[in-house]
């Protein structure tokens with residue numbers, strides 16, 4: 066594990082650029098704090114004490130290493146490929162987010178700051194942050210779009226139980242993007258005392274670098290586990306892409322293995338053609354949002370356009386800059402997965418393997434079904450199962466038309482790969 | 497010598513600070529913003545900052561956020577910006593544009609500079625662009641003869657103040673408080689200190705913004721800065737008095753502030 070924080074040839078330049086991407090498009094008022102964070106991380110990543118403490122927390126608190134689970138009944142729908150799941154859903158708090166949060170919370174303490182702010186979409190990052198703050202005695206404020214506070218109500222309750230203050234954001238699209246805006250406004254006002262614990266591998270330098278590094282453990286573990294389990298590298302590694310943290314974490318384990326295809330699944334919403342989606346790398350153009358240059362969903366005047374996804378955690382019009390770089394280099398490929406495809410995969414995994422995935426992760430599962438069919442018999446597909454679906458039961462129940470009085474289970478798992486046709490209701494995620 | 501240099505030479509010769517007023521283009525409507533900006537200049541502003549409404553104004557407080565949202569809802573387009581600047585400039589007014597970076601980046605940095613210059617704009621204030629990332633803007637502004645106004649903040653190191661001043665022309669914008677835009681009751685005492693630090697590195701005029709809303713505050717800021725920048729207070733006047741598009745209220749405020757910048761108070765900080 067110790068290698069996961071060490072500098073690599075894939076680090077950005079010292080100002081945070083991967084080629085034309087990344088950098089710092091931020092108010093001068095925040096540059097000192099970004100410099101402080103970058104300097105602290107540069108020291109910490111080489112400090113055995115810091116690295117040791119981070120590893121200890123990952124092991125004894127988060128429960129790492131996370132399991133690698135083969136999903137043979139699910140894989141029956143994947144064209145004869147073997148599907149292996151990297152079980153980030155089994156981490157404490159239920160997603161990959163805890164890795165980054167523990168790392169940044171330790172950095173917060175090193176910097177002597179006592180207050181932490183965060184944005185959250187699905188609530189998983191907010192819950193992880195509230196958890197780490199409880200653990201380390203830090204004050205915690207979480208900004209969350211009003212739409213998301215409704216569709217992820219369970220996580221709002223969890224954060225409050227953990228002692229965090231949750232502030233609903235009612236500007237703009239009232240989702241993740243606007244939660245980040247509000248967190249940035251708080252940060253610029255309180256930067257002396259406050260660390261902004263950003264939850265994805267986006268934003269101004271050094272965030273994309275440090276968030277990635279704290280998640281590199283996913284790929285390092287998974288590579289070793291797959292080698293041990295199947296005796297060779299996987300043919301493809303699949304992950305969902307919101308801001309890009311779980312994807313970049315697992316991709317990094319395989320960047321130097323050219324035979325391994327790296328596939329990011331973006332939220333295709335109601336279909337890229339419909340305009341209602343969040344497929345930034347598929348359909349976006351170069352732009353600047355939240356501090357970095359990257360692909361972006363925007364209109365011709367540079368106004369950010371709203372993303373749409375059934376998944377609160379993927380409902381973001383930007384993406385981390387390193388993904389833009391990997392796309393341009395052709396090292397990773399990105400494809401959209403619609404709400405309906407993701408929900409079908411959600412149901413299929415639940416019913417074939419007894420694992421209820423997060424809707425975010427279900428996008429990767431749908432991508433794995435598709436890739437398996439493309440790669441064919443005997444292929445090995447590794448999926449980052451970034452989180453568990455407990456938070457999504459209301460959204461899923463509404464989607465599938467399940468309720469107290471409607472427990473009709475005539476649909477069987479074999480239909481699940483079909484389409485949304487079997488769902489009993491047209492309701493979207495805001496039930 | 498740029499037109500902004502001349503402007504500040506004149507106000508310095510008069511022994512006073514310049515008054516700079518901000519309004520987003522397209523607020524309350526495109527036509528309304530032409531009238532309000534003209535009224536601001538007519539009633540005592542030496543320079544206007546024409547804002548670009550943007551979907552994600554992370555440096556702005558509720559007042560300017562709401563104005564930008566309103567302008568966008570009313571269909572503001574970037575081409576309207578150039579036409580508003582042209583209206584102001586062709587009537588003899590001095591205008592710079594204040595914008596988040598993405599609209600410029602998306603439009604094309606050189607094309608934006610070209611179109612702003614041909615509309616008669618004098619320069620660009622870039623609150624989320626630091627000189628470190630501004631290579632293409634440094635080139636385009638030189639090419640098209642525009643001034644580039646970067647920001648410094650209380651948290652800026654000496655090294656960054658020096659670097660930012662060296663990259664700037666026209667004037668330097670000192671964001672006097674750590675925080676978003678919005679009127680405040682008290683002028684931050686960080687402001688005089690920041691201006692003093694800036695003066696150790698440059699002879700460029702220094703403008704102070706964030707929070708000024710009264711003649712008394714303007715006089716206080718004029719005691720240590722070369723320009724008093726007023727944004728949210730003007731926007732509030734328009735928002736409060738939609739009857740005549742806020743013109744009368746804006747004129748009254750501009751007159752009060754113009755009187756203030758001529759009555760500089762000794763710095764207290």
Ligand SMILES: Cc1ncc(COP(=O)(O)O)c(C=O)c1O
Nearest residue numbers: 189307308309310311378451452
């Ligand atoms: C379970 C899960 N997976 C994925 C994501 C998307 O984020 P990222 O792209 O940074 O991994 C989220 C975000 O909330 C999430 O909760």
